[in-house]
Structure formats: structure tokens, C-alpha cells
Amino acid sequence: MLPAMTARRLIPVLAVLALLGFAARRHLPVAAAYFDRESCIGCHGRDNAQLLGQWMGSAHFTAGVGCVACHGDDHPAMFAAGGDVSPKVCATCHDREYTEFSRGAHARAESDAVQADLFKAAPPEIQRQGCMTCHSIGKRFPDGGTGRCNHCHTGHRFAAAEARAPHACEGCHMGPDHPQMEAWNASKHGINFRALGDPGTSPTCVGCHLGGEAGHDETSNMTLGRGAAGAVLEGEPQAVPMKTLTRAEFDERRGRMLALCRSCHSAKFARQALEDADQIKRTSDQLVAEAADIVRGLERDGLLQPMPADRAPHPTAGHALVLGGAGLYTNTSAIEQRFFEMARFHHSITFKGAYHFSPDHTHWTGYAAMQADLTFIRDEARRLRAEGLRHATP
Numbered sequence: 001m002l003p004a005m006t007a008r009r010l011i012p013v014l015a016v017l018a019l020l021g022f023a024a025r026r027h028l029p030v031a032a033a034y035f036d037r038e039s040c041i042g043c044h045g046r047d048n049a050q051l052l053g054q055w056m057g058s059a060h061f062t063a064g065v066g067c068v069a070c071h072g073d074d075h076p077a078m079f080a081a082g083g084d085v086s087p088k089v090c091a092t093c094h095d096r097e098y099t100e101f102s103r104g105a106h107a108r109a110e111s112d113a114v115q116a117d118l119f120k121a122a123p124p125e126i127q128r129q130g131c132m133t134c135h136s137i138g139k140r141f142p143d144g145g146t147g148r149c150n151h152c153h154t155g156h157r158f159a160a161a162e163a164r165a166p167h168a169c170e171g172c173h174m175g176p177d178h179p180q181m182e183a184w185n186a187s188k189h190g191i192n193f194r195a196l197g198d199p200g201t202s203p204t205c206v207g208c209h210l211g212g213e214a215g216h217d218e219t220s221n222m223t224l225g226r227g228a229a230g231a232v233l234e235g236e237p238q239a240v241p242m243k244t245l246t247r248a249e250f251d252e253r254r255g256r257m258l259a260l261c262r263s264c265h266s267a268k269f270a271r272q273a274l275e276d277a278d279q280i281k282r283t284s285d286q287l288v289a290e291a292a293d294i295v296r297g298l299e300r301d302g303l304l305q306p307m308p309a310d311r312a313p314h315p316t317a318g319h320a321l322v323l324g325g326a327g328l329y330t331n332t333s334a335i336e337q338r339f340f341e342m343a344r345f346h347h348s349i350t351f352k353g354a355y356h357f358s359p360d361h362t363h364w365t366g367y368a369a370m371q372a373d374l375t376f377i378r379d380e381a382r383r384l385r386a387e388g389l390r391h392a393t394p
């Protein structure tokens, strides 16, 4: 106990001494490769004063975890890494968090995105700024580590408290294909949290998805809600490509979610709310399936304008029609574009809104918009068929 306490008291003193040492040397030209433990603080305390202040306010500083523990002492190697640090380095001290994180979806975010056809069809600057800014939460490092812990614990405070706030999730879990933030904001949970500011009274993202038994695996209580288009039970029809899970997996995972609700709600109330959301997912799947059948029928009868054979090839499917999943929003036809919006956006808004208890997302911007899409798709199909008929019988 005593040596630890002494060491803890000594760190601020050492840091100040190091700073003073560098203040004296600051008029020297940036010397050649002379880097030791103190020199990090010297140069960077001068050039990036706030960065140093953040580190000094962190749990790492208190515990004596310095610059070298994360960055090493090889400056050219740090430049090569763009200043970033592999999660394997964090894992040397936080093995449990890294292992849990590796089981979840965040760890796969980069590899899932680069395999996506939408990614292959996008220009490189869109890939970097329009995909990877979010999907780098699963960044793959040269040492085999995957993940960017600092998406939720930003440098150089690396605070647990920051990650507990809903804002930590906001930058990525928003927008028309995954509006969890907007839906939670519009739900009683979000409203109550904003009014009272107490996660013990009303749940935040982390209260339902991270921490506790799940730790850093955010997928442990996911069932039909998971994935871009959600999932179905094994053997159930898929309107567009979806993940699948077995009945046993469903029961186990749902059990974990219900256990969380029960700290504030009766089991009956919570089960009913989740079953309604499951049913809303199935109902919206059926609407997508109906629309997909209409578009596939047109393609079979050669009536899409233009037909897939007459346009730029899809990155992996070539001249075949692709709906949902790997479907694109470039080089398609008007009816397919409307199908994209229905399957990718309005379908997601409906069921993701329902799982987050936002009546507005579930109904007005979700279900109602899907009905409008279907009306348009039926109408457009009638028009294309009538036109096709006129061409066939001049």
C-alpha cells in the first residue's frame, strides 16, 4: 500500500520536473532522435498543452500510465501509425474489456463495411469520410488488433464516464438507416432522462446495451433487431437478406434484455412492449417482401427501365438484379430507388423506432412512409406494365 501511495504522490512532481526540464531546452532546435520518457512530456506539453492537461486529469495519470505505455518510444513508428494506438496495447492492461469487445459487432465494423458492395461502388473520399469515420470503430491494426476504443473513450482523458453518456453513441447511431439516437430521444426513456438526468430512473443506451454482465459486448441481448435489416428466426421467410437466429438463442437473449427492464417495469409490461416491437418488425418485413415481389416480377418480364443488362454492372452481381442487402442506390431505375428507400430507410425507422419505443418513428416516419412507398411501387409497376404492353402490341 505504502509504495503505491508514494509513487502516486511522486508522479505529479516528476511531471512538473520534466516540464521544467523541457522549458529550459525549448530554445534548442528540435533535436535528432533523442526520445526518452520525459521528453514526450517536454515537447508535447509545449506543443499540445491541452493534450497534456487531459492526460493529467485522467485515471491513467493517477495510476502512473505514461505516454510510452501506449505509444512506445519509437517516434518514426508513431508517425507511421498516424499517432493511433492498437487496442492490443490497451489489452495488455485491459484484457477483459478487449476480449468482450472482440465478441461484439463493433469489432467487425470495418471488415463488414469494406466487404459491402455499397463500399466498393463509392469513391475513395466517400469511403473514408462517409463510411470509415463510423466503421473505424472496428479498425484493423497491423498487429492484428481490431477496434478503436477511443471512439467512446476519447483521448487523452479515456474516461469511463464519457462512454456512459448517450452522446458517446450519437455520432454513429443516427440517421435514416439506424435512428437509435433520434428514437431514444423521442421515447419516454430519453425524455425522462433529459428531464431528470438520472440513468437509475430512465435507461440510456449503455443501460440497455453495455456494461453490467454484457461488459463491452453490445450484442449479447440482441434478437430480431440486430443488423442493418434486422434478423429472423431460422426458417422464417426473409424479405431481403437478413441475419438468422435459433429459437433457443432468441429465448436466451430476450431473457437478458427482460432482466434489465425488470429493474423498472413489471415483466408483463416489458414482455408485451418487446413482443409488439417483434410483431412490428414482422409486419414491416412483409411490406418489404411485397414490394420486392413486384420489382422482381417486372425484371422477369423485361419491364424495368433500364433493365440491369443495359446499365453499369453491380460490383459483385454484374448484370443481375439485387434488392436489399447488397442493393445499390446508383445505376438503378426509379422504382428500384424507391425500393431502396423503403427497405433501407423506412423499414429500419419502423422497427428500430419500435424497439426504442418512439411512437413517431414507429408510425409516422416509419410505417406510414413504407405504405406510401408501396403505393408508389404498385403504381409505377402498373405504369411500366401498361407502357410495356403498348410497345408489345403496336
Ligand code: HEC
Binding pocket: 030, 031, 034, 035, 036, 037, 039, 040, 041, 042, 043, 044, 047, 067, 068, 071, 072, 073, 074, 075, 078, 079, 080, 081, 082, 083, 084
Ligand atoms: C523533440 C520534441 C519531441 C519529443 C521529445 C517527442 N515528440 Fe512526439 N512529436 C513531436 C512533433 C514536433 C510532432 C509532430 C506534431 C505535429 O504534426 O503537429 C510529434 C508527433 C507525435 C505524435 C503524433 C504522430 C502523428 O502521426 O500524428 C505522437 C503520438 C507523439 N509525437 C508521441 C510522442 C511520444 C510518446 C514521445 C516520447 C516517447 C514523443 N512524442 C516525444 C515532437 C516531439
Ligand code: HEC
Binding pocket: 040, 041, 044, 045, 048, 051, 052, 055, 060, 065, 066, 067, 068, 069, 070, 071, 082, 083, 084, 085, 150, 154, 155, 156, 158
Ligand atoms: C492510454 C493510452 C495513451 C496514453 C497514456 C497516451 N496516449 Fe497519446 N494517443 C492515444 C490514442 C489512442 C491516440 C489516438 C487518437 C486520440 O484519441 O487522440 C493518441 C494520439 C496521440 C497524439 C496525436 C493526437 C492528434 O489528435 O493528432 C499525440 C501527439 C499523442 N497521442 C501524444 C501523447 C503524449 C505526449 C502522451 C503522454 C502525455 C500520450 N499521448 C499518452 C493513446 C494514449
Ligand code: HEC
Binding pocket: 059, 060, 063, 065, 069, 070, 085, 086, 087, 089, 090, 091, 092, 093, 094, 149, 150, 153, 158, 159, 160, 161
Ligand atoms: C500500462 C497499462 C495500461 C494501458 C496500456 C492502458 N491502460 Fe487504461 N487504465 C490503466 C489503469 C491502471 C487504469 C486505472 C484503474 C482501472 O480503472 O483499471 C486505467 C483506466 C482506464 C479507463 C477507466 C477510466 C475511468 O474513467 O475510470 C479506461 C476507459 C481506459 N483505461 C482505457 C484505456 C484505453 C482505451 C487504452 C488504450 C488506448 C488503455 N486504457 C491503455 C492501465 C492501462
Ligand code: HEC
Binding pocket: 087, 090, 091, 094, 097, 098, 101, 106, 137, 147, 148, 149, 150, 151, 152, 153, 160, 163, 164, 168, 206, 210, 211, 212, 216
Ligand atoms: C461502444 C463504446 C465503447 C467502446 C468502443 C469501448 N468502451 Fe470501454 N467502456 C464503455 C462504457 C459504456 C463503459 C462504462 C461501463 C459501465 O459503467 O459499466 C466502459 C468502461 C471501460 C473501462 C472501465 C471499466 C470499469 O470497470 O470501470 C475500461 C478499462 C474500458 N472501458 C476499456 C476499453 C477498451 C480497452 C476498449 C477497446 C478495446 C474500450 N473500452 C472500448 C464503452 C466503450
Ligand code: HEC
Binding pocket: 166, 169, 170, 173, 178, 180, 181, 182, 184, 185, 189, 203, 204, 205, 206, 207, 208, 209, 221, 222, 223, 224, 225, 226, 227, 254, 257, 274, 351, 352, 353, 355, 356
Ligand atoms: C430501454 C432499453 C433500450 C435503450 C435505452 C436503448 N436501446 Fe437499443 N435496443 C433495445 C432493444 C429492445 C433492441 C432490440 C433488441 C432485440 O433484437 O431483441 C435494441 C436494438 C438496438 C440496436 C440494433 C438495431 C435496432 O435498432 O434494432 C442498436 C444499434 C441499438 N439498439 C443502439 C442503441 C443506442 C445507440 C441507444 C441510445 C441512443 C439505445 N440503443 C437505447 C433497447 C434499448
Ligand code: HEC
Binding pocket: 112, 113, 114, 116, 118, 119, 122, 127, 129, 130, 131, 132, 134, 135, 171, 172, 173, 174, 175, 177, 178, 226, 227, 228, 229, 352
Ligand atoms: C453515421 C455512421 C455510419 C456511416 C456513415 C456508415 N455506417 Fe454502416 N453502419 C452504421 C451503424 C451504426 C450500423 C449498425 C446498424 C444497426 O444495427 O442499426 C451500420 C451497419 C452497416 C452494415 C451492416 C453490418 C451487418 O452485418 O449488419 C454494413 C455492411 C455497413 N454498415 C456498411 C456501410 C458502408 C459501406 C458505408 C458507406 C458507404 C456505411 N456503412 C456508412 C454506421 C454507419
Ligand code: HEC
Binding pocket: 105, 106, 108, 109, 110, 112, 113, 133, 134, 135, 136, 137, 151, 152, 163, 168, 169, 170, 171, 172, 173, 205, 206, 209, 210, 218, 219, 222, 225, 226, 227, 228
Ligand atoms: C464510431 C461509431 C460508433 C459508435 C461511437 C458506437 N457505435 Fe455501435 N455500432 C457501430 C457500427 C458501425 C455497428 C455495426 C457493426 C457491424 O455489424 O458491422 C454498431 C453496432 C452496434 C450494436 C449492435 C447492433 C447489431 O446490429 O448487432 C449495438 C447494440 C451498438 N452498436 C450500440 C452502441 C452503443 C450503446 C454505443 C455508445 C455507447 C455505440 N454503439 C457507439 C458504430 C458505432
Ligand code: HEC
Binding pocket: 187, 188, 189, 192, 199, 200, 201, 202, 203, 207, 208, 257, 258, 260, 261, 262, 263, 264, 265, 270, 271, 273, 274, 357
Ligand atoms: C432505469 C429504469 C427503466 C428501465 C431499465 C426501463 N425503463 Fe421503460 N420506462 C421507464 C420510465 C421512468 C418510463 C416512463 C414511465 C411513466 O410514463 O410513468 C418508461 C416507459 C416505458 C414505456 C412506455 C412508453 C410510453 O410512451 O408510454 C415502455 C413501452 C417501456 N418503458 C419499455 C421498456 C422496456 C421494454 C425496457 C427494457 C428493454 C425498459 N422499458 C427499461 C424506466 C425504465
